[in-house]
Amino acid sequence: xxxISLYTERNTVIHAMDPISKLFYILFALLIPIILPSIKxxxxxxxxxxxxxxxxxxxxxxxxxxxxxxxxxxxxxIIQGLFRPGNQTTLFHFGPFTxxxxxxxxxxxxxxxxxxxxxxxxxxxxxxxxxxxxxxxxRKGLSSKIGYVIISVFQIIPEMMSSMETIxxxxxxxxxxxxxxxxxxMKAFLPLLxxxxxxxxxxTKERAMALEVRGFNSKGPKTYLLEEKKYRYSKVVQWGILLxxxxxxxxxxxx
Amino acid sequence: MITVSNLSYAYQKxxxxxxxxxxxxxxxxxxxxxxxxxxxxTFVKLxxxxxxxxxxxxxxxxxxxxxxxxAELAKIIGLVFQNPNDQIFKNKVLDEVMFGPLNMGIDKxxxxxxxxxxxxxxxxxxKLDMNPHDLSLSEKKxxxxxxxxxxxxxxxxxxxxxxxxxxxxxxxxxxxxxTLKEKNxxxxxxxxxxxxxxxxxxxxxxxxxxxxxxxxxxxFVFAQKDILKSAHVxxxxxxxxxxxxGYRKTFLTIEEFIDYKNQERNL
Amino acid sequence: MKKIxxxxxxxxxxxxxxxxxxxxxxxxxxxxxxxxxxxxxxGKSTLCQAMVGLVPHFxxxxxxxxxxxxxxxxxxxxxxxxxxxxxxxxxxxxxxITGSKMTVYEEIAFGLENLGISRAEMxxxxxxxxxxxxxxxFKERSPFDLSGGQMQRMAIASIIAMKPEIIVLxxxxxxxxxxxxxxxxxxxxxxxxxGITVILAEHKMEKMAEFCxxxxxxxxxxxxxxxxxxxxxSRDDLxxxxxxxxxxxxxxxxxxxxxxxTNDYPVTLxxxxxxxxxxxx
Ligand SMILES: Nc1ncnc2c1ncn2[C@@H]1O[C@H](COP(=O)(O)OP(=O)(O)O)[C@@H](O)[C@H]1O
Ligand SMILES: Nc1ncnc2c1ncn2[C@@H]1O[C@H](COP(=O)(O)OP(=O)(O)O)[C@@H](O)[C@H]1O
Ligand SMILES: [Mg+2]
Ligand SMILES: [Mg+2]
Numbered sequence: 001x002x003x004i005s006l007y008t009e010r011n012t013v014i015h016a017m018d019p020i021s022k023l024f025y026i027l028f029a030l031l032i033p034i035i036l037p038s039i040k041x042x043x044x045x046x047x048x049x050x051x052x053x054x055x056x057x058x059x060x061x062x063x064x065x066x067x068x069x070x071x072x073x074x075x076x077x078i079i080q081g082l083f084r085p086g087n088q089t090t091l092f093h094f095g096p097f098t099x100x101x102x103x104x105x106x107x108x109x110x111x112x113x114x115x116x117x118x119x120x121x122x123x124x125x126x127x128x129x130x131x132x133x134x135x136x137x138x139r140k141g142l143s144s145k146i147g148y149v150i151i152s153v154f155q156i157i158p159e160m161m162s163s164m165e166t167i168x169x170x171x172x173x174x175x176x177x178x179x180x181x182x183x184x185x186m187k188a189f190l191p192l193l194x195x196x197x198x199x200x201x202x203x204t205k206e207r208a209m210a211l212e213v214r215g216f217n218s219k220g221p222k223t224y225l226l227e228e229k230k231y232r233y234s235k236v237v238q239w240g241i242l243l244x245x246x247x248x249x250x251x252x253x254x255x
Numbered sequence: 256m257i258t259v260s261n262l263s264y265a266y267q268k269x270x271x272x273x274x275x276x277x278x279x280x281x282x283x284x285x286x287x288x289x290x291x292x293x294x295x296x297t298f299v300k301l302x303x304x305x306x307x308x309x310x311x312x313x314x315x316x317x318x319x320x321x322x323x324x325x326a327e328l329a330k331i332i333g334l335v336f337q338n339p340n341d342q343i344f345k346n347k348v349l350d351e352v353m354f355g356p357l358n359m360g361i362d363k364x365x366x367x368x369x370x371x372x373x374x375x376x377x378x379x380x381x382k383l384d385m386n387p388h389d390l391s392l393s394e395k396k397x398x399x400x401x402x403x404x405x406x407x408x409x410x411x412x413x414x415x416x417x418x419x420x421x422x423x424x425x426x427x428x429x430x431x432x433x434t435l436k437e438k439n440x441x442x443x444x445x446x447x448x449x450x451x452x453x454x455x456x457x458x459x460x461x462x463x464x465x466x467x468x469x470x471x472x473x474x475f476v477f478a479q480k481d482i483l484k485s486a487h488v489x490x491x492x493x494x495x496x497x498x499x500x501g502y503r504k505t506f507l508t509i510e511e512f513i514d515y516k517n518q519e520r521n522l
Numbered sequence: 523m524k525k526i527x528x529x530x531x532x533x534x535x536x537x538x539x540x541x542x543x544x545x546x547x548x549x550x551x552x553x554x555x556x557x558x559x560x561x562x563x564x565g566k567s568t569l570c571q572a573m574v575g576l577v578p579h580f581x582x583x584x585x586x587x588x589x590x591x592x593x594x595x596x597x598x599x600x601x602x603x604x605x606x607x608x609x610x611x612x613x614x615x616x617x618x619i620t621g622s623k624m625t626v627y628e629e630i631a632f633g634l635e636n637l638g639i640s641r642a643e644m645x646x647x648x649x650x651x652x653x654x655x656x657x658x659x660f661k662e663r664s665p666f667d668l669s670g671g672q673m674q675r676m677a678i679a680s681i682i683a684m685k686p687e688i689i690v691l692x693x694x695x696x697x698x699x700x701x702x703x704x705x706x707x708x709x710x711x712x713x714x715x716x717g718i719t720v721i722l723a724e725h726k727m728e729k730m731a732e733f734c735x736x737x738x739x740x741x742x743x744x745x746x747x748x749x750x751x752x753x754x755x756s757r758d759d760l761x762x763x764x765x766x767x768x769x770x771x772x773x774x775x776x777x778x779x780x781x782x783x784t785n786d787y788p789v790t791l792x793x794x795x796x797x798x799x800x801x802x803x
Contacts, residue, residue: 007624129624144636151622166341169305173336174406175329175358194346206617213574213610214620214680215636218602223638225631225645291671291699338670340616392613393562418696419613421562421725422766447699450769487701492728492769492791499795509769513776516798 006061006158008126014056018231019133020140022124024241025052029120033113035248039105042112049119058126062119069118073111080107135224144222148211164189256280256410256441257302262311264297272297274465276311280443284436286452286473287445289462290487295445296337298462299412304328315410330359333403337414337445339395348374348390348398349383355406366405373401376431393419400431411435413444417451429455449491453477453507461486478505525688525719526550526573530587533568533577542568543577544743545587550721552687555714557734557751558723561764565743566723567613570692572596573721575604592687606637609686613693615673618680619665626668626676627652627661633684651679654709670697678706688719695724707733728768731755731789739763752786770794 009015029049033042053059081091084103091099124133134147168189172178178185257280264273273294287295300306302313304325313320316331333355336342345351349367352374356366374380377397382390387398396418403411416428425448432455435442446452452459452473459476461469463486469476477483477490480498489495497506506512526549533543543565550556558566571577575596578585589596592607612618623629630651634644652658655675660668668676674697681689691710695703707729714720724730730737730751737754739746741763747754755767756775767775767789774780774787779797781788788794 131622131624131628134622148620148622163341167344169325170336170342170344171354172325173303173305173329173334174355174402175326176354177324177326179324179326203617206612206614207619207621209571209576209580210612210618211620212576212580212601213605214633214684215602215605217600218605218636218638220638222635223640223644224635225628225641225648227641289699291669291697291702338616391562415697419562419693419725421560421764422761423561423764449700487699489700493773495791496770496773496794496798499791500798509773509776512773516777 006125007129008058008061010057010127012056012127014052014123015127016231017127017237018234019124019128019136021231021234021237021241022128022133024238026117026120026124028241028245029116031245032248033116035245035252037109039109039112042109042116045116046112046119049116049123052123053119053126056123056127058122061126062122065118065122066115069114073107073114076110077104077107080104080110131226132229135226136229138222139224139228145216148216256282256316258312258314259302260312262298262301262308262313264294264301264306264309266297271309272465273301276467278460278467278470280441282439282441283457284432284442284455285444285458285460286456287443287460287462288447288449288452288488293462293486294465295462296414299334299414299443299445302412303332303334305334326358329355329406329408331408332410332412333406333408334412335399335403335414335416337418339392339399342399342402343387343395346386347383348379348385348387351387351398352402352405355402359406369405369407370401373405376404376434377401377427391419393421393424396420397424397427400428404431404435408440410441410443413442413446415445415447417446417448425451449477449489450493453491453494461488463487474505474507477507523552524549525552525554525592526721527590528572528588529590531572531589532584532586533572534584535568535581536583538583541743543572546740546743546745547587548738548745548748550719552719553714553717554735555711555720555733556722557730557737558721558740559725559727559730559737559754559765560740560746564740564764566740567692568743569738569740570610570690570721570723573688573690574608574610575599575601576610605684605686607686608688608690609681609684610690611677611681611692611694613696615670615677615697618677619673624664625662626657626665629665629676630680630683633680637684647683647685651683654682654712655679656705671699671702674698675702675706678709682713686718688721689713691720691722693724694722695726695729703729727755727766728770728790731768731771732791739765751789752781752784755789756786774798 029045032045053062080103081099082097082103084100084106087100087103089101091101091104130151134151138144138147168178259276259278262273262276263271265271276298289295297306301308302315304320304323307321315328320328343351345354349370352370353366356369361369371380377400379394379398379401387395390398396416400413400416417425420428432442444456456473458471459473460467461476468486469479469482477494483490491507493506493509493512497504497512504515528546528548531543531546532541534541546569558569560566568577572589573591579601585597591604594604596604620629620632623632627648630648631644634647652661655678657672657675657679660672665676674694678691678694695706698706703726710720710722711733734751736749737751738748739754746763747757755771760767770791770793771787771789774794774797780786781793781797788797
């Protein structure tokens with residue numbers, strides 16, 4: 001079944017937070033490791049992110065995403081560990097290859113940042129109804145068109161995943177082996193990307209028309225079906241995050 | 256050709272979509288009818304091996320579907336999907352139709368021949384290089400039919416082939432079904448157009464809420480007014496007309512009715 | 523009052539060499555239920571989209587002649603302005619889902635929010651539309667988790683809730699079972715009886731004959747005929763235009779049974795029974 005968002009309904013503190021605060025947290029996760037490049041800081045941030053995911057009880061849902069991310073990071077780590085220019089300190093050899101400390105540390109740095117950012121986004125995506133997020137932003141004055149574009153990001157990933165599934169069915173039913181070992185599966189999977197993207201593009205035009213005739217571009221003031229949600233402590237959380245970023249900056253400059 | 260015994264299926268636990276289906280499907284061309292959501296598509300996906308039965312068995316030409324991958328089954332059973340956008344994934348009409356035959360190990364020249372023949376049958380032979388996404392919905396549906404016909408399987412299932420078709424399109428599909436029948440293939444079709452059922456299928460199976468509630472000769476099935484009503488299915492228009500006029504005979508086609516009327520007049 | 527006036531409308535899609543609409547002219551009164559028929563690619567969808575201004579505003583292309591909706595000339599107004607008066611339901615229900623709403627209920631609200639309808643009124647209208655199309659039981663489902671037929675009902679409900687004075691529907695029942703199509707046609711007929719003007723393109727001729735006040739027959743972008751169903755379906759040249767008359771008409775034609783006192787053949791079951799009855803039995 002197609003479901004357009006990865007939002008997972010749970011009754012937790014994280015779910016009850018203002019979506020804007022979660023955006024602030026993404027900013028935080030993005031900036032802190034840049035301001036304070038030490039790997040220790042990155043690790044702290046990653047742990048923080050994972051704790052939030054656990055508290056929100058959505059950790060299981062992140063596994064497919066993280067597996068994909070790890071797959072990519074693994075190649076980064078291997079390539080950087082083996083071949084990064086400036087590699088000096090040998091960690092160990094295997095066969096003709098040598099693994100170096102500098103490259104490895106660099107790659108770990110990258111890896112932590114990526115994981116950190118991915119978890120911050122996962123917190124937002126998994127615990128916030130896309131409509132709540134956009135509505136908060138639009139009520140804050142964001143144009144409803146930009147709002148829609150943001151939301152379509154939420155929609156595109158699951159829609160593509162489900163069209164992968166349907167296309168896999170289409171291939172299997174016409175004699176292409178898609179079950180079995182990893183190689184068979186990859187061989188079936190890679191050529192899918194083109195058509196899936198093409199298919200979503202073809203849909204985009206029709207969808208744009210459907211939006212038009214539902215008054216999407218109408219000039220008058222908008223109203224909302226849902227009453228404005230009141231979030232507690234939003235201001236405190238948001239100022240807290242900004243303060244955190246400011247402190248990090250100060251630390252970087254002063255210390 | 257197909258034996259289904261005590262087949263059940265559910266997408267989510269506790270919410271059965273098919274319940275204890277027993278069917279023996281033979282060479283007769285067969286229509287599957289029933290309300291939206293009755294489980295028709297689910298049923299044919301199980302035959303095709305795209306879904307695995309929850310309970311029960313499906314045998315196709317004495318092969319147990321459970322033990323075969325969908326790709327292996329593709330050599331004997333072809334399915335045209337309900338929604339063409341779910342089926343099409345190539346960038347060219349000809350490539351789309353050749354995909355199946357090539358996968359089955361048919362050599363390129365023979366595959367091209369099969370594909371061209373199938374495309375000609377549905378009237379798309381002059382659009383070989385077009386991108387399928389630029390075709391209209393009815394053309395996409397015909398393309399999907401051609402893609403499966405080109406595989407030359409013994410069993411062919413069509414899921415709502417007449418969606419979006421005009422008069423010409425329906426005639427084309429009729430012709431395809433007729434050709435397949437002449438080649439001794441088993442044609443099964445899920446369909447809501449009862450006049451089309453009456454004209455083209457020898458056997459009709461009625462699904463309702465996950466169960467088969469009626470099965471038999473098309474004429475027999477369309478005579479069962481009360482059961483059809485309980486399955487929210489209507490008889491063909493011509494059958495309704497005959498019935499309203501008080502005839503005991505169940506008419507299936509306009510020609511039948513007109514002949515009958517003319518004979519009556521000559522008496 | 524003339525609700526819709528189309529005068530010498532000509533239209534060509536960009537990059538296309540052929541006119542999709544060629545000198546189309548007709549007038550529609552308020553509250554009429556108009557059926558549009560014709561073979562595929564004859565221009566039905568293009569005509570439907572010209573009623574809301576998608577042709578030419580969305581596609582661009584070459585446009586000549588006039589479409590006047592309730593006094594507004596479509597060419598001079600934006601789609602947003604026209605969509606206050608005219609709602610359109612497209613053929614493919616899947617691409618009509620906005621993709622920004624989590625439930626069917628919210629999905630139907632989308633257009634109302636854009637129009638700035640008050641909350642209380644919104645809820646009234648959504649409930650009305652849900653009930654009219656019989657999809658209230660699914661209102662908490664995700665729009666993408668509906669079957670094709672249910673999506674089609676939702677697409678219609680989404681437009682009806684916007685309360686347009688004119689509703690245009692492009693093959694709105696293609697994915698529905700016969701009972702579902704019947705329900706949808708009845709719901710639309712109710713609206714038309716309340717004064718809403720309806721334009722509906724479909725291939726189901728028996729339904730068109732039963733429900734429409736007048737039928738517009740298109741072929742190759744031109745209007746072949748625009749008349750009551752009996753007249754259009756009694757034509758001898760329907761086949762040449764890629765259309766098949768309703769079963770009842772075909773039977774009566776073959777038996778040469780016309781409606782009493784007219785030159786036309788029956789087009790509905792009831793009429794056919796009246797004409798053919800008395801003989802058999
Ligand atoms: N992928 C799916 N996941 C969950 N439920 C499904 C899925 N596909 C179909 N269903 C449900 O199964 C039932 C039968 O669906 P289907 O076999 O498509 O019916 P039909 O083809 O007769 O219209 C419906 O209630 C439908 O909502
Ligand atoms: N988006 C488009 N771009 C170019 N040509 C189009 C487009 N849509 C339709 N056409 C052309 O316009 C003509 C009328 O098509 P259409 O209005 O879709 O007919 P119908 O709805 O009756 O099937 C056809 O020749 C078709 O090829
Ligand atoms: Mg189905
Ligand atoms: Mg059309």
